[in-house]
Amino acid sequence: MAKPAQKNLPASPAELISYYREMLFIRHFEEKCNLAYRTGKAGGYLHVYIGMEPLVVGWLNNIRKGHDYVITAYRDHGHALVLGSDPVATMAEIMGRSGGQSRGKGGSMHIYDVEKQFYGGWGIVGGHTALGGGLALAAKYRKEDRVTLCYLGDGAANAGVFFETLNMCGLWQLPIIFIIENNLYAMGTALERHAADPQLYKRGFPFNMKHERVDGHDLIEVLNHSKRIIDDCRENSQPYLIEAMTYRNMGHGAADNDRQLYRTKEEEDEYMKRDCIRLYEAFLESNGILSRSEMEKIDAEELDRAETVYEEADKSPFPEPDQVYTDVYTDMTPEVGH
Ligand SMILES: Cc1ncc(C[n+]2csc(CCOP(=O)(O)OP(=O)(O)O)c2C)c(N)n1
Ligand SMILES: [Mg+2]
Numbered sequence: 001m002a003k004p005a006q007k008n009l010p011a012s013p014a015e016l017i018s019y020y021r022e023m024l025f026i027r028h029f030e031e032k033c034n035l036a037y038r039t040g041k042a043g044g045y046l047h048v049y050i051g052m053e054p055l056v057v058g059w060l061n062n063i064r065k066g067h068d069y070v071i072t073a074y075r076d077h078g079h080a081l082v083l084g085s086d087p088v089a090t091m092a093e094i095m096g097r098s099g100g101q102s103r104g105k106g107g108s109m110h111i112y113d114v115e116k117q118f119y120g121g122w123g124i125v126g127g128h129t130a131l132g133g134g135l136a137l138a139a140k141y142r143k144e145d146r147v148t149l150c151y152l153g154d155g156a157a158n159a160g161v162f163f164e165t166l167n168m169c170g171l172w173q174l175p176i177i178f179i180i181e182n183n184l185y186a187m188g189t190a191l192e193r194h195a196a197d198p199q200l201y202k203r204g205f206p207f208n209m210k211h212e213r214v215d216g217h218d219l220i221e222v223l224n225h226s227k228r229i230i231d232d233c234r235e236n237s238q239p240y241l242i243e244a245m246t247y248r249n250m251g252h253g254a255a256d257n258d259r260q261l262y263r264t265k266e267e268e269d270e271y272m273k274r275d276c277i278r279l280y281e282a283f284l285e286s287n288g289i290l291s292r293s294e295m296e297k298i299d300a301e302e303l304d305r306a307e308t309v310y311e312e313a314d315k316s317p318f319p320e321p322d323q324v325y326t327d328v329y330t331d332m333t334p335e336v337g338h
Pocket of ligand 1: 075123124125126152153154155156157181183185186187252
């Protein structure tokens with residue numbers, strides 16, 4: 001029998017197995033999303049998280065779910081699923097059906113679930129970072145011990161609004177963690193061609209913010225550093241800028257069929273060899289947590305679950321035409337006394 005790897009376990013074996021299930025479920029769920037797009041069941045834009053799953057499974061299992069705030073851009077299915085949003089509602093939203101969280105009017109890019117403290121799902125690159133700063137300001141102002149996790153892409157890290165947001169979050173020492181999902185590309189533009197300094201984590205320095213570049217492929221690493229950072233952020237109201245190194249296995253969006261125009265097959269093959277799920281499987285096996293046959297069984301179960309979710313969501317009707325004018329505006333009148 002192989003000697004167990006010398007890694008500190010960041011969670012109990014039962015939890016580590018449940019994280020394996022989550023990674024597989026997100027993957028199979030999103031393979032179904034791609035199928036929905038290809039067969040005309042999902043319209044608009046659709047961006048999957050395949051290859052980047054540890055960034056949601058690792059970080060979001062270390063926050064207080066339903067208490068801490070989470071906000072991201074349009075690559076948002078995995079965030080909703082790990083936060084506990086109903087997968088059938090999420091798939092229905094992606095298919096534009098009335099059973100979705102936003103009654104089918106938001107679609108893939110705008111998954112939103114206030115009950116889970118998930119504030120979307122935003123399509124304007126970088127724009128939501130200011131909203132993330134606002135969530136953190138609200139928590140500090142109300143003296144609540146909530147941490148805000150604000151995810152963004154490497155391309156979004158160049159947006160002007162992001163620098164303004166970093167400044168205010170640093171100035172006011174807001175309890176927020178910006179997680180740059182550095183998947184090396186902004187659509188078809190490589191990091192070196194869009195960032196003056198591709199070491200994006202350094203952008204925290206001028207804004208009085210702790211900043212680190214971390215690994216985003218290895219779930220065990222992610223679980224370890226995310227716990228440390230979340231605890232520090234909460235206890236000391238310290239903002240962080242995290243650059244998490246990752247890779248998207250697929251194209252930018254479901255309509256991107258020309259990846260080889262901007263990245264080589266060799267590069268993809270290299271990253272596929274250390275795909276995050278395969279890496280985690282090697283860890284589970286070498287630590288005696290799951291055998292290969294147990295993993296195969298779990299994989300089949302999660303595939304089955306994703307298929308059931310897809311079929312259930314597909315039964316949900318489209319919104320009635322008279323719904324087109326509902327929920328367009330919301331009443332933001334402050335309550336008396338505030
Ligand atoms: C303000 C703005 N400009 C351009 C676009 C078009 N656009 C959509 S995604 C994208 C690339 C963003 O890349 P990145 O932030 O690295 O995120 P990733 O897709 O890699 O997760 C661009 C330019 C947009 N949605 N909003
Ligand atoms: Mg990117």
